[in-house]
């Protein structure tokens with residue numbers, strides 16, 4: 001997290017939340033923790049059990065036999081079978097998660113929309129994965145010793161293509177987007193856009209309130225597909241100035257081309273992942289464990305998923321650290337553009353309460369799961385900025401009464 005150099009003052013020891021808000025955040029975290037543990041465990045255990053025992057190869061063969069047992073049938077139907085098994089095993093957890101979100105007033109989805117979201121997500125993921133698996137085995141069988149170079153290039157190209165088309169092909173399957181309607185908020189945000197000099201064609205509002213009470217905004221796509229999206233929940237619950245503070249942060253992403261750079265880093269990561277996968281598939285002990293003799297046999301695809309799961313697990317903290325870095329940078333951009341640290345702190349507080357953010361995350365939780373710096377760090381960042389700029393430092397919620405029940 002490249003925050004501006006701090007001076008001697010510590011800007012973290014302020015009271016920014018009421019004891020009730022802190023207790024609510026703790027209670028929510030207690031409720032969600034078993035879910036996080038269970039879904040993390042399942043997410044790793046399923047690919048490892050299928051890939052490092054002959055179970056996955058057996059499932060692929062059985063599925064492929066339904067359509068003649070050729071390599072294409074094994075690649076495509078085997079992939080669908082593994083995806084389907086994953087869905088069936090994950091479904092109880094995701095329904096449990098849904099009921100927890102509802103109990104806390106975060107989710108507004110009925111079971112109909114939950115089912116539609118799950119079905120769409122599964123359909124898109126399963127079809128794309130099956131196509132990628134078929135492409136992988138085509139290259140393994142016909143690409144010679146250099147198959148993995150082609151596969152690495154394909155993984156990189158798919159990462160770029162995916163990020164480019166995401167806002168126009170995938171996001172509209174889940175949400176409706178409309179231009180932010182004319183009025184005070186639109187005037188304020190367009191003035192901010194003009195002030196920033198960032199080329200933003202339009203600001204869109206998504207119908208996120210059909211699923212959630214949480215508030216957010218994001219930028220996605222790049223080039224012609226770049227857009228700044230404000231969730232309708234944000235526009236509804238924050239003041240015009242607080243929503244402008246959120247937009248200033250998103251403009252920071254656009255100004256630094258964070259989506260494009262992140263996509264290119266993802267492309268490099270995908271290529272490196274394929275190279276590591278190629279090395280793993282040369283390892284006879286792994287093939288033996290999976291019960292296959294040759295990597296080019298599509299029955300090895302469960303092993304491929306296991307190897308990719310491990311690579312993802314090792315790579316994720318690095319990706320998250322990069323994400324927190326660009327998020328802190330966008331916060332810095334927003335402070336420089338907006339120059340109202342009080343409003344920014346107010347916005348951070350409002351979002352933290354509305355989204356029931358963890359107000360005291362532990363360091364390992366941040367390292368393993370956080371895409372953004374924790375809220376207290378972001379608020380401290382605004383105070384540090386104010387001190388460096390010589391403007392009034394945003395006050396505590398109740399000045400003078402320091403929070404004492406530190407964990």
Ligand SMILES: [Zn+2]
Pocket residue numbers: 249250253327330
């Ligand atoms: Zn951001």
